[in-house]
Amino acid sequence: MSLPRERRVSQRIGAIAESATLKVDARAKALKAEGRPVIGFGAGEPDFPTPSYIVDAAVAAARDPKNHRYTPAGGLPELKSAIVAKTLRDSGYEITPSQVLVTNGGKQAVYESFATLLDPGDEVLLPAPYWTTYPECIQLAGGVAVEVFADETQEYKVTPEQLEEALTERTKVLLFVSPSNPTGSVYTADEIRAIGAWAVEKGLWVVTDEIYEHLLYDGVDTGSIATLCPELAPYTIILNGVAKTYAMTGWRVGWMVGPADLVKAATNLQSHATSNVANVSQRAAIAALEGDLTAVDEMKVAFDRRRRTIVSMLSEIDGVVCPTPQGAFYVFPSVKGLLERTGIATSAELAEHILEKAEVAVVPGEAFGAPGYLRLSYALGDDDLAEGITRLQKLFS
Template identity: 80%
Template sequence: MTSPATSPRARRVSERLGGIAESATLKVDAKAKALKAEGRPVIGFGAGEPDFPTPGYVVEAAVEACRDPRNHRYTPAGGLPELKQAIVDKTRRDSGLEVAPSQVLVTNGGKQAIYDAFAAMLDPGDEVIVPAPYWTTYPEAIRLAGGVPVEVLADETQDYKVTVDQLEAARTPQTKVLLFVSPSNPTGAVYTAEEIREIGRWVEDHELWVLTDEIYEHLVYDGVETGSLPVLCPDVADNCVVVNGVAKTYAMTGWRVGWMIGPPDLVKAATNLQSHATSNVANVSQRAAIAAVSGDLAAVEEMKTAFDRRRRTIVSMLNEIEGVECPTPHGAFYAYPQVKGLLGRDHEGTRIDTSADLAEYILEKAEVAVVPGEAFGSPGYLRLSYALGDDDLVEGITRLQKLFA
């Protein structure tokens, strides 16, 4: 007879989901917004979300789509044919990668693309090498798909970029996939073209899969020569999945349109999964995405100019704080300072031992929201998004300077 404590009904939540952590970045952002709603002057550096509105021509495309009855009905689970073709054309234009519509799956944001891809690639126990610091969703998506994330840490002395020697040391007979992200969230690190080629040769030698997340492809600064992994390493293209979307490039985080590009058989399997999980992405959002990826990059360049200005400001100001070391990021819109000099001591009577403690202290004392490095697999660091207004950025970092003066 089954005891009440061990009966299936006693487990209110499945083990699979019970072990999944809430998104740390969204949690910080939600807390900052809740405090703002209470009237507190919180400045949030937590969310990776451009502060710009979606370009007007994209919004107008959505308005027109709302009026068209075609968009009031189900459409193919894998994406509107027009959008898949537009993604093919955009991919050729922006990265030089030649693909066919059968290699494209349109998803509900980049997160679903990442999960769909891992679900299609992984069997239980398969290992995925995950360079750290990593975006919080990657390990959770791997675990949900039955895989095992294997973390490889690169700190600021390596510009947050892993080496082939590190990857080789982490490889086992169970290794199936390398996760590769450049430009990086959370560090802003950008791998050079030669570094990418070296990693590609290692992948080819060991016949691995690669999932490469290119969501920040247009946000590269300082003239760094980089590129798309399957373009620079064509011999691994048949075992490569590219994840991308409109969220960061076109300030469309709320529209929820991403995509994965990969071999047709893998994309077909992922499409079958999506057909049961969510069916098609909202048609109005897909129509807006067509306008976004088919248009020119003028709005993107305008945002990039602002991000570049803010990047230089935040790095300079953070490095003025004693105990903080902030390398200059070359991509995305994040600063990832090392803050170990602020740990292991009392601040105004409060003992701060970890970067998680530090983030809590900063929110309480300075009313500034940041994300601790624990969320990204590297305690002793903080992530600050500089995708917020110039005035708020300066005010927020000034508060930190005063707090730790």
Template identity: 75%
Template sequence: MSAATSSSPRDRRVSARVGAISESATLAVDAKAKALKAAGRPVIGFGAGEPDFPTPGYIVDAAVEACRNPRYHRYTPAGGLPELRSAIAAKTLRDSGYEVAASQVLITNGGKQAIYEAFAAMLDPGDEVLLPTPYWTTYPESIRLAGGVPVDVVADETSGYRVSVEQLEAARTERTKVLLFNSPSNPTGAVYPREQVEAIGRWAAEHGLWVLTDEIYEHLLYGEAATAGAASLPALVPELRERCVVVNGVAKTYAMTGWRVGWIIGPEDLVKAATNLQSHATSNVANVSQAAALAAVSGDLTAVAEMREAFDRRRRTIVRMLNEIDGVECPVPEGAFYAYPSVKGLLGKEIRGRRPSSSVELAEIILEEAEVAVVPGEAFGTPGYLRLSYALGDEDLAEGVSRIQKLLEEARD
């Protein structure tokens, strides 16, 4: 038997653990769209969840100043700059009503590292994580990398993509250790009302579960959800605090996706364990990025409000235009910057000589025929849907959805 076909662990070129990881579907779609644009094709991309605004000037100025400061030319504590950890604790109290100490904060290389390190610190092999679905593509991969088992709990457009306590209880087993919670949600834009957040938190506390709550979109709320404000689980359910990890970052709120600064907030023993892991994996986050993040979280939210106003305008436009397409049903997202329409009514119909049987195939047709990049629902655990980020310019948004409309008008039985 050759090394290429041998089943012996010694002959594997890539470990089974890492070999099982899928590429990030959203980044793959974005990369393909950019490659086609570079080749001269007028592709419009709805794939990446990335604000089209520049990082606010006062944040950039703080980074420039940090570059000139020799203090930032050296290693700093693996857990983050002390002043940034303190500022995040203050920001958390200001925005969430959740009081934490600086020692409960770990600064990470973006939200993805925060999620992985939190799961690595919480999970042992075989521990189950309840995963409301549709989910962000990185969640199940981080769970598996940490030795856990993701358990999908599926919600659809009829519930506004929100899972119920009854669904969670039905999925709970003796191996369940963690609930992952994300509101506002990627990929659906769903926002859980305060009373439902509290009910889910009390259910988790009653059963002794850990909760990882991803609050990266906390400031991107619209309509009634904006009026009610973000609902943070540990603030609403104090008895959960010793078993709750909050993940957040500057990427979405401050248009800082490339700066790579996120954080974990949690019980001190878990944060210390995750800090130990990071000390060996990456050491400290880039100091210049940390200085920029300090300016961001310490400043006011004026620039954030301006970006949110633009997102709200685009949200209303994209939902209206998508719902004008026969076979498409798009609930109104209340947060983040994503629309997640059902396209099940289009599957099996003929579109330019092809009959897509899945949302993957439909997304391929839309890219090839309309030159518009979208992400199929399979990437988020629910086939039959598409995710479109409306974090792009108004003109591109209108042009891109118009192309989709014109193409899908041709759909025939």
């Protein structure tokens, strides 16, 4: 018996949604190429160049023949050692190289973590609003994402009580993200301890994404869940990378840190999927992690300035409620009042309206499990930011 040729794409892959943030960014760039003065708030990408000392290290690496060959699938030993040292420096968390897997950007670390942890039907508690990639990776790994929503009145942060309500006998993993994409919310140290204690009590694994760890504002007291809840550390996977901290989104270097047996299994998977991350990028990442944080601090000053500007300007629009984020480089305003005032039905339709009428690209909350909201990245130049929000003010005046 033969299968019909019309069944071209597997159900598993066909069910994956396109990245909404990349889709918005691509459309904005396409409209710019047509000559339209579109300002894009879609992509979570610093507008700064990668620091020169990192680029210099990559140039030198490209000229060295040893980087022209295959290297260990799990990462260069030198980079693993740099990640070990960086983790102790920044999080106070002591690990060994056997607990590190270097991946092709943070997204591969997300997928491989869930692919290694989940069996079909296992449930993952997914706080919402969430980054668009998380539910797709969970589904692709055979898991079931169980959304737990926290709105702006909770500063977009879930509580142990909410997590308890969503818990079932199939729950295996809690995904924990702080600072958050898309909201910029940051859990305090006490809030993290409470959630960590709850996860320990329930016998759950925790996958924690810490890629925005250095982008914190207002002196917020926070930390890594593996450090604040040491009894949870043996059941924690940490996701991280150089993309956001060092303006290296295009270099594609991320990593996962976890128990050695789990990391070994994920490394086996990667050995068949992609082999090693590009050696030149790995050498650049070593330079980034072994350097000081001066360039990072300079970028953070600019992000902080833009954060205050965008919150202030958005808050002047009738019907928009914009909490002040304490981390990352996103704002996540509620536009439910604006929808009611304009008669536009959904935030997805509102984003389309904004793009067509104001030539400003934003991402609708539907992409993050949060209809009635918009996500705007303030990782763009000061002038473009002011001009873009001014256009929104005029459109909805």
